[in-house]
Amino acid sequence: MRELGSPQPTAVELEILRIVWDLGPSPVRDIHARLNEAKGTNYSTTVKMLSVMLAKKLVKRDEKASPHVYRAAITRERAAKTFLNELIEKVYDGSAMSLVLQALSKSKATKAEIDEARKLLDEMEEKG
Amino acid sequence: MRELGSPQPTAVELEILRIVWDLGPSPVRDIHARLNEAKGTNYSTTVKMLSVMLAKKLVKRDEKASPHVYRAAITRERAAKTFLNELIEKVYDGSAMSLVLQALSKSKATKAEIDEARKLLDEMEEKG
DNA sequence: TCGCGGTAGCGAAACCTTTCGCTATATCTT
DNA sequence: AAGATATAGCGAAAGGTTTCGCTACCGCGA
Numbered sequence: 195m196r197e198l199g200s201p202q203p204t205a206v207e208l209e210i211l212r213i214v215w216d217l218g219p220s221p222v223r224d225i226h227a228r229l230n231e232a233k234g235t236n237y238s239t240t241v242k243m244l245s246v247m248l249a250k251k252l253v254k255r256d257e258k259a260s261p262h263v264y265r266a267a268i269t270r271e272r273a274a275k276t277f278l279n280e281l282i283e284k285v286y287d288g289s290a291m292s293l294v295l296q297a298l299s300k301s302k303a304t305k306a307e308i309d310e311a312r313k314l315l316d317e318m319e320e321k322g
Numbered sequence: 323m324r325e326l327g328s329p330q331p332t333a334v335e336l337e338i339l340r341i342v343w344d345l346g347p348s349p350v351r352d353i354h355a356r357l358n359e360a361k362g363t364n365y366s367t368t369v370k371m372l373s374v375m376l377a378k379k380l381v382k383r384d385e386k387a388s389p390h391v392y393r394a395a396i397t398r399e400r401a402a403k404t405f406l407n408e409l410i411e412k413v414y415d416g417s418a419m420s421l422v423l424q425a426l427s428k429s430k431a432t433k434a435e436i437d438e439a440r441k442l443l444d445e446m447e448e449k450g
Numbered sequence: 451t452c453g454c455g456g457t458a459g460c461g462a463a464a465c466c467t468t469t470c471g472c473t474a475t476a477t478c479t480t
Numbered sequence: 481a482a483g484a485t486a487t488a489g490c491g492a493a494a495g496g497t498t499t500c501g502c503t504a505c506c507g508c509g510a
Contacts, residue, residue, distance in 0.1 A: 290429035298442045301418035
């Protein structure tokens with residue numbers, strides 16, 4: 195059995211994580227409301243998935259609060275980083291840059307973000 | 323049963339796609355050699371996976387060639403685009419730019435690539 | 451206290467992915 | 481042409497994810 199270190203979230207798990215990231219710490223009922231809206235699944239399903247995710251350490255819960263309160267155990271940023279690494283590794287064969295170029299080509303960004311990206315590019319160039 | 327339009331490749335399917343992208347059109351034996359190297363799985367498994375992938379239209383095959391020749395039915399670019407969209411949608415909540423910034427921060431790139439990225443940024447700025 | 455609505459847990463069904471054994475067929479080698 | 485070797489296919493086991501039914505529990509108002 196998996197015990198330590200959060201494994202990759204599966205499809206539904208990711209859907210739930212997204213909800214928890216959005217809502218912040220919440221009781222099952224609230225999480226279920228959203229999930230049900232999106233997928234029409236049963237309340238039991240939500241409870242079960244959360245318990246599975248608890249075992250995988252994808253979420254934590256406060257059992258002292260009466261309706262238990264769940265919160266994400268990994269940040270959106272960390273999950274994103276993991277996915278990104280996998281994407282780069284598995285599909286782009288290790289070249290982050292080619293991914294960046296592709297993402298840029300379809301991105302809409304603010305002036306501030308564009309400048310930020312320029313700054314990063316400058317830094318990269320200096321270091322070589 | 324899924325019939326039309328390639329669904330998201332699963333883990334092993336992606337591993338196989340990667341091999342086929344690398345090798346180009348190949349007979350099972352060659353594909354298997356690589357997969358086996360990575361995972362130690364049986365020849366039958368490779369054949370089966372390829373047949374599943376054929377049904378899902380992730381690969382095509384030339385049956386006229388004597389050892390049948392398989393090739394990817396989707397390009398690396400298209401697969402990447404799909405994953406990227408999903409990543410942006412599901413985790414970054416629609417903001418491609420924040421993904422780009424994160425990818426950039428860990429990327430190693432050549433001068434040419436950096437310039438290319440700058441060009442894209444300039445274009446983006448012009449269009450607003 | 452009893453009953454009731456909301457909450458939690460668990461086992462197993464249903465479903466999908468991955469693996470392989472067994473069989474059949476084609477191709478080579480002598 | 482027989483036997484050996486390589487290729488293809490298929491069904492089903494093994495393993496993982498997702499779903500839910502059923503049971504138990506808890507807190508509260510009658």
